Amino acid sequence: MDPIANPATPEAAFGVEAVKLALADHAASNAAINALEPFMTDAKWDRGELTLTVAPETIVDASNAAKAAGYNFFEDLTAVDWYPTEPRFQVSYSLLSHTFKQRLRVVARVAEGESIASITGVWPAANFYEREVFDLFGVNFTGHPRLTRIMMPDNWNGHPLRKDYPVEGYR
Amino acid sequence: MSETSFIEEEVVTKNKTPMTHGAGSRDTTGTTLAGFRPAEDLIPSKVGTQTAEDMIIPGVEDVVEESLGGHKPHGSDPVSDQTMILNMGPQHPSTHGVLRLVIEVDGETIVSLAPDIGYLHTGIEKTCEAKFYQQVVPLTDRIDYLCPMTNNTAYALAVEKLLQLEIPERAQYLRVLFNELTRIQSHLVWLGTHAMDIGALTVFLYCFREREELMRIFEAVSGQRMMTSYVRVGGVSLEPPIDLFKTIRSFLKTFPSKIEEYEGLLQNNPIWISRLKGVGYISAADAIALGVTGPPLRASGVDFDVRRDMPYSGYEKFKFNVPVSNDGDVWARYILRMQEMRESVSICLQALDGLPEGRITADAPKIILPDREQMKTQMESLIHHFKIVTEGFQVPAGEVTSSVEAPHGMMNYYVVSDGTAKPYRVHMRNADYSNLQALETMCKGKLIADVVAIIGSIDIVLGAIDR
Numbered sequence: 001m002d003p004i005a006n007p008a009t010p011e012a013a014f015g016v017e018a019v020k021l022a023l024a025d026h027a028a029s030n031a032a033i034n035a036l037e038p039f040m041t042d043a044k045w046d047r048g049e050l051t052l053t054v055a056p057e058t059i060v061d062a063s064n065a066a067k068a069a070g071y072n073f074f075e076d077l078t079a080v081d082w083y084p085t086e087p088r089f090q091v092s093y094s095l096l097s098h099t100f101k102q103r104l105r106v107v108a109r110v111a112e113g114e115s116i117a118s119i120t121g122v123w124p125a126a127n128f129y130e131r132e133v134f135d136l137f138g139v140n141f142t143g144h145p146r147l148t149r150i151m152m153p154d155n156w157n158g159h160p161l162r163k164d165y166p167v168e169g170y171r
Numbered sequence: 172m173s174e175t176s177f178i179e180e181e182v183v184t185k186n187k188t189p190m191t192h193g194a195g196s197r198d199t200t201g202t203t204l205a206g207f208r209p210a211e212d213l214i215p216s217k218v219g220t221q222t223a224e225d226m227i228i229p230g231v232e233d234v235v236e237e238s239l240g241g242h243k244p245h246g247s248d249p250v251s252d253q254t255m256i257l258n259m260g261p262q263h264p265s266t267h268g269v270l271r272l273v274i275e276v277d278g279e280t281i282v283s284l285a286p287d288i289g290y291l292h293t294g295i296e297k298t299c300e301a302k303f304y305q306q307v308v309p310l311t312d313r314i315d316y317l318c319p320m321t322n323n324t325a326y327a328l329a330v331e332k333l334l335q336l337e338i339p340e341r342a343q344y345l346r347v348l349f350n351e352l353t354r355i356q357s358h359l360v361w362l363g364t365h366a367m368d369i370g371a372l373t374v375f376l377y378c379f380r381e382r383e384e385l386m387r388i389f390e391a392v393s394g395q396r397m398m399t400s401y402v403r404v405g406g407v408s409l410e411p412p413i414d415l416f417k418t419i420r421s422f423l424k425t426f427p428s429k430i431e432e433y434e435g436l437l438q439n440n441p442i443w444i445s446r447l448k449g450v451g452y453i454s455a456a457d458a459i460a461l462g463v464t465g466p467p468l469r470a471s472g473v474d475f476d477v478r479r480d481m482p483y484s485g486y487e488k489f490k491f492n493v494p495v496s497n498d499g500d501v502w503a504r505y506i507l508r509m510q511e512m513r514e515s516v517s518i519c520l521q522a523l524d525g526l527p528e529g530r531i532t533a534d535a536p537k538i539i540l541p542d543r544e545q546m547k548t549q550m551e552s553l554i555h556h557f558k559i560v561t562e563g564f565q566v567p568a569g570e571v572t573s574s575v576e577a578p579h580g581m582m583n584y585y586v587v588s589d590g591t592a593k594p595y596r597v598h599m600r601n602a603d604y605s606n607l608q609a610l611e612t613m614c615k616g617k618l619i620a621d622v623v624a625i626i627g628s629i630d631i632v633l634g635a636i637d638r
Binding site: 048051073076124149151152153161165 | 226227228229230232233288289292294296297298300301332333335459460461462473475480481569570571572574581583585587595596598600604605607608637638
């Protein structure tokens with residue numbers, strides 16, 4: 001089988017039900033799945049990593065639920081621009097559990113012009129990461145204490161990490 | 172309180188500090204000296220109960236607004252009622268690069284502090300999207316330029332996870348060996364600059380003497396002193412030269428005595444002790460909330476090390492201790508890093524002793540460049556070489572995170588592939604970026620001079636922050 005055309009590893013599972021079935025005896029992942037159950041719209045288990053998709057309006061509740069389930073450490077927040085697919089931005093949250101020694105990726109899809117709630121109230125560490133995504137992708141985080149550019153100069157035009165922004169910049 | 176009693180109190184605390192050890196001797200001179208802020212604000216237990224909103228590091232505008240908005244700490248004296256804005260950097264020698272801090276000071280006490288970053292932003296993440304997978308490796312060297320091998324490893328692990336590649340054991344051992352040598356090298360730069368910031372210039376010269384030996388080892392193995400690009404997707408780039416392991420062994424043999432030499436210069440030095448003990452305290456809860464990783468997290472009492480807890484590249488085969496401290500101050504971070512250097516020496520020796528024979532790259536001719544010799548004799552290899560160089564190699568679609576324990580803390584690479592030969596997205600999570608967010612919590616209520624000590628203790632590299 002061609003690995004490029006068929007990327008999934010043999011043990012990969014896609015969709016909420018399939019992931020639940022595949023991870024029935026995996027305690028750390030089950031804790032996350034059970035906690036995020038009410039918010040989940042999709043799930044993925046691939047290459048030993050669990051990705052749970054949640055609706056963007058529930059991200060704060062989902063973060064609190066994940067935190068309560070043992071995923072106590074906020075690692076990373078970034079975005080992927082899937083232009084021209086809609087909704088365009090995939091905001092990826094990477095959470096770590098110090099007790100389970102397991103990583104969890106929570107993903108929310110945000111369309112251009114839409115905004116997603118800030119999770120700085122759950123983890124203050126998200127502050128710089130949200131500013132970075134705002135700066136480089138133009139995703140708006142509501143409720144962030146001061147959402148300003150962090151990498152680029154304040155008077156910069158455009159958001160460099162968007163796919164429709166040329167690598168060498170506008171000339 | 173009269174002027175004289177202030178001075179007396181000050182002298183008493185100063186004299187006491189070197190002799191008392193542990194949590195009881197936290198230095199709160201900053202607050203009592205200025206007399207502006209109530210001392211209970213700084214009791215560690217109270218600091219630990221801050222809300223999430225209190226912990227968010229402010230922006231530069233917030234700090235300026237707060238000061239201009241007539242911040243009134245106490246009393247009615249018009250001069251002492253005003254706070255002052257102090258700009259530190261970006262060309263400040265003790266900020267380890269181009270870090271700019273805007274500090275609101277009340278007398279000499281820090282009221283609030285905002286880092287201004289981005290001076291070194293070169294858009295590496297964007298550049299990665301326009302390169303083939305193998306061309307990204309030299310870019311990763313330039314992120315955290317004090318630990319190029321670690322960066323290379325983290326990136327290689329992510330792409331190998333996407334490709335589901337098996338890496339031969341020899342390559343894994345070589346990765347561990349050079350990762351640990353890099354950790355020693357990075358910690359030497361940290362110790363030298365940290366001590367220099369505090370005024371001990373000799374240590375800097377001693378550290379760079381040993382670092383030079385390591386640089387020569389890196390040069391021998393990869394041809395480069397700093398930007399090594401030694402660890403590649405699928406293995407490592409070259410078989411080390413024949414006598415290199417002997418050189419490494421002789422370095423490892425003498426290095427523990429060199430650590431003792433540094434400690435001889437610092438450990439019992441009263442200035443060093445009083446500048447470090449009790450300064451820059453952060454509780455375990457705050458450290459976790461602020462995303463602190465690496466030595467500062469372990470110095471606050473959280474026992475987590477990626478190498479031991481989520482092993483990669485064969486670390487599960489090595490025996491080593493993870494030093495942890497509960498003091499949470501600059502001193503604890505200093506002690507911890509010195510211990511880590513000793514542990515690294517032990518891991519390096521284990522890697523040298525257990526180094527298996529065999530290939531140094533995975534058996535994947537479509538991904539790894541062939542031998543020069545094979546290329547000249549085998550048509551097949553020549554074709555593979557041509558294809559890899561001109562069109563790269565395709566990577567199955569998917570998203571992965573790799574995580575390694577870098578000298579500064581946890582380093583993650585998030586790589587998204589869409590099935591083509593160029594990464595769709597590469598994102599680096601560096602410990603420096605989130606550790607910087609904890610700077611305000613550590614500095615509040617301390618003196619300006621302590622800021623320099625605290626920046627040294629979180630060990631940041633601006634290349635890793637700005638990317």
